[in-house]
């Protein structure tokens with residue numbers, strides 16, 4: 001539904017996009033993730049036909065954005081990262097204004113505005129001035145504004161930024177609701193755990209290039225090799241932790257063991273039978289308090305991909321030697337000549 005090939009954009013001499021690739025299938029929620037300055041907003045603005053790329057192809061539903069911006073605008077709803085609100089307008093007037101901008105006939109604007117306010121849960125604020133709304137409400141109003149022409153595709157640039165936890169949950173629910181309505185959604189963020197729950201596809205962008213992208217589960221497997229387990233011991237002094245580490249580190253199928261915040265983090269091969277780890281600790285007379293899979297380490301994996309040098313420096317400072325980084329599994333989506341080494345892992349490796 002959204003396809004981008006070899007997209008390049010310079011500002012002055014600075015290359016904001018260096019051959020970015022992006023594909024979002026119809027009906028998916030695509031998390032466009034990357035640190036500040038990675039090129040997310042630039043990409044989104046190109047897709048929204050507000051910025052012209054220097055080269056490369058970007059299409060929405062097969063329509064090239066550079067050649068048919070009007071056709072694309074009919075299909076796309078764009079929610080910018082920062083948008084001015086006209087303070088003196090009420091929520092309803094605000095949406096009617098944007099409906100007018102999109103050519104919605106006058107007699108239908110009021111009804112459209114009402115329906116959208118209902119959708120984003122602002123119906124009871126219809127008569128209130130926009131500047132009296134909370135930040136979360138203003139963001140939802142911004143989303144409603146992106147929906148006035150009932151677009152098939154939504155481009156949401158950091159819709160959760162600056163929101164408190166409750167408002168974030170509301171925003172997330174709203175995005176899910178829009179997917180159920182059949183929309184294809186690209187949502188950018190640097191807040192990873194949020195997107196991990198929300199998105200069905202994910203792409204990591206850094207320094208103008210896509211580092212890894214695909215269905216959420218594929219990318220998770222690609223950037224994190226093996227499964228990780230957290231082991232909390234009954235005793236948590238250094239001796240106890242080291243004894244536990246020694247007891248399991250040479251076990252076949254254990255990829256790495258490290259001591260983190262007074263507990264152990266163990267990376268095992270995908271097929272490793274977890275109870276054997278427990279057995280090994282029990283045999284070594286080590287009391288285990290709890291034993292649990294670490295399910296959400298995508299953020300960490302992503303940090304390893306985008307800031308490899310920082311991680312390596314930290315590892316060098318510790319006494320624990322770190323072995324060679326494991327190769328990324330599967331085909332790397334990166335173009336040749338990429339500056340990214342495989343993610344290093346902390347702790348002991350065999």
Ligand SMILES: Nc1ncnc2c1ncn2[C@@H]1O[C@H](COP(=O)(O)OP(=O)(O)O)[C@@H](O)[C@H]1O
Pocket residue numbers: 011012014015016034035036037038039040041042043
């Ligand atoms: N209008 C602009 N003029 C000059 N440089 C820009 C402009 N917009 C973005 N940049 C630069 O391009 C890079 C990518 O920015 P942006 O697309 O906003 O990234 P992100 O949204 O991921 O934070 C950054 O280095 C930023 O400073």
Ligand SMILES: [Mg+2]
Pocket residue numbers: 037040041042081157
């Ligand atoms: Mg941005």
